[in-house]
Amino acid sequence: MPFYVRQGELPERRHTQFRKADGSLHAEELFSTKGFESVYALLYHLYPPTATLNVTAWDRPLARFHPNDPLLNRHLRAKHIQSTGNAVEARVPLLGNDEIVLSIAQASEPMTWFYRNATGDELLFIHWGEGCVETPLGEVAYRQHDYVLIPCGTTYRMQPRTPTRMLVYESSGAISIPKKYRNAFGQLEEHAPYYERDFRPPSLRPPVDQRGAFELRVSSRGRSAIYTLQNHPFDVVGWDGYCYPYAFNAADFAPQVGRLHLPPPVHQVFEAPGAAFCLFAPRPFDFDRHAVPIPYNHSSVDCDEVLYYVSGNFMSRRGIEEGSITLHVAGAWHGPQPGAVEASLGAAATDELAVMVDTFRPLRLSEQAFGVEDAAYFKSWASSEVVR
Numbered sequence: 333m334p335f336y337v338r339q340g341e342l343p344e345r346r347h348t349q350f351r352k353a354d355g356s357l358h359a360e361e362l363f364s365t366k367g368f369e370s371v372y373a374l375l376y377h378l379y380p381p382t383a384t385l386n387v388t389a390w391d392r393p394l395a396r397f398h399p400n401d402p403l404l405n406r407h408l409r410a411k412h413i414q415s416t417g418n419a420v421e422a423r424v425p426l427l428g429n430d431e432i433v434l435s436i437a438q439a440s441e442p443m444t445w446f447y448r449n450a451t452g453d454e455l456l457f458i459h460w461g462e463g464c465v466e467t468p469l470g471e472v473a474y475r476q477h478d479y480v481l482i483p484c485g486t487t488y489r490m491q492p493r494t495p496t497r498m499l500v501y502e503s504s505g506a507i508s509i510p511k512k513y514r515n516a517f518g519q520l521e522e523h524a525p526y527y528e529r530d531f532r533p534p535s536l537r538p539p540v541d542q543r544g545a546f547e548l549r550v551s552s553r554g555r556s557a558i559y560t561l562q563n564h565p566f567d568v569v570g571w572d573g574y575c576y577p578y579a580f581n582a583a584d585f586a587p588q589v590g591r592l593h594l595p596p597p598v599h600q601v602f603e604a605p606g607a608a609f610c611l612f613a614p615r616p617f618d619f620d621r622h623a624v625p626i627p628y629n630h631s632s633v634d635c636d637e638v639l640y641y642v643s644g645n646f647m648s649r650r651g652i653e654e655g656s657i658t659l660h661v662a663g664a665w666h667g668p669q670p671g672a673v674e675a676s677l678g679a680a681a682t683d684e685l686a687v688m689v690d691t692f693r694p695l696r697l698s699e700q701a702f703g704v705e706d707a708a709y710f711k712s713w714a715s716s717e718v719v720r
């Protein structure tokens with residue numbers, strides 16, 4: 333994250349004695365990334381977070397993917413994906429490579445155990461629903477059209493107040509604010525499409541002073557386990573630093589518009605190893621009186637592009653519905669379907685909301701993805717008079 337946050341009670345200096353009312357010491361934890369060389373936070377627990385009573389196997393099925401072969405642009409009618417359970421069990425992986433996995437989940441139940449993804453950052457996009465993500469650093473309340481970023485290794489429970497439909501991106505690394513939006517000091521540049529104030533860090537709650545047996549499920553780069561912890565993970569009295577979960581709402585994104593069509597990088601919201609995330613928010617169209625408002629045909633020659641259609645009128649795409657996913661692949665063309673350019677001329681604005689990730693390594697598809705595929709999608713750019 334680009335800014336410093338401190339909450340709760342902290343000792344005057346880091347790494348010094350910090351005592352409780354009964355005279356015993358708090359347990360300091362350095363929560364760090366990239367070893368000790370990237371963002372981190374310092375947490376002060378009532379009890380050591382390390383106290384482990386037992387460890388057992390967690391037989392978690394791994395996502396299985398198949399190559400996109402023959403190489404095709406694909407449309408997944410993802411709203412038909414059935415999904416129930418808590419926010420981790422409900423995930424249905426659809427697309428993935430070694431750097432990122434994209435799943436759909438409909439979280440309908442609270443989590444009764446704690447979860448820790450120690451492979452990389454998770455980015456949730458909430459299509460609908462509300463609730464909160466509970467962490468040792470506090471609670472992040474979420475609502476419709478929020479991105480929720482959960483740093484690698486955060487112990488959390490996601491507690492939906494209403495059934496929550498979301499897109500889940502699981503990265504192998506850090507998902508962060510693009511460097512192009514930050515000045516030499518890390519502050520967001522004036523031209524960035526958002527401001528520090530738009531990001532919602534967690535609100536620290538009173539520490540949970542409970543000792544007993546607490547179930548934590550951990551996954552880390554293909555390995556997993558169920559830990560039984562002696563101390564409640566949310567026993568933090570204070571923390572500070574730069575590494576924490578946060579939320580950002582799509583409505584707080586300030587999209588850029590131009591006289592003529594601007595390419596997707598102006599809509600970028602986050603970056604990650606091998607991936608760039610963009611947000612297409614409602615906005616006025618280009619203002620030149622001869623401008624073609626919708627995108628031109630293009631070849632994304634070295635990346636796969638995944639759009640998730642959230643709401644509004646997706647005027648450059650035929651047959652797309654809310655909750656659809658399109659995969660436009662490196663090596664093929666895509667663009668407006670027949671008639672879409674003429675139909676768009678003169679339009680002043682779009683109300684579409686869509687989120688995108690471009691990946692620089694090929695994406696593969698799961699059985700569940702093939703199960704909801706609109707198999708004729710790749711023909712949708714041909715004139716209907718000639719296609720049979």
Ligand SMILES: [Fe+2]
Pocket residue numbers: 630637660666
């Ligand atoms: Fe595209």
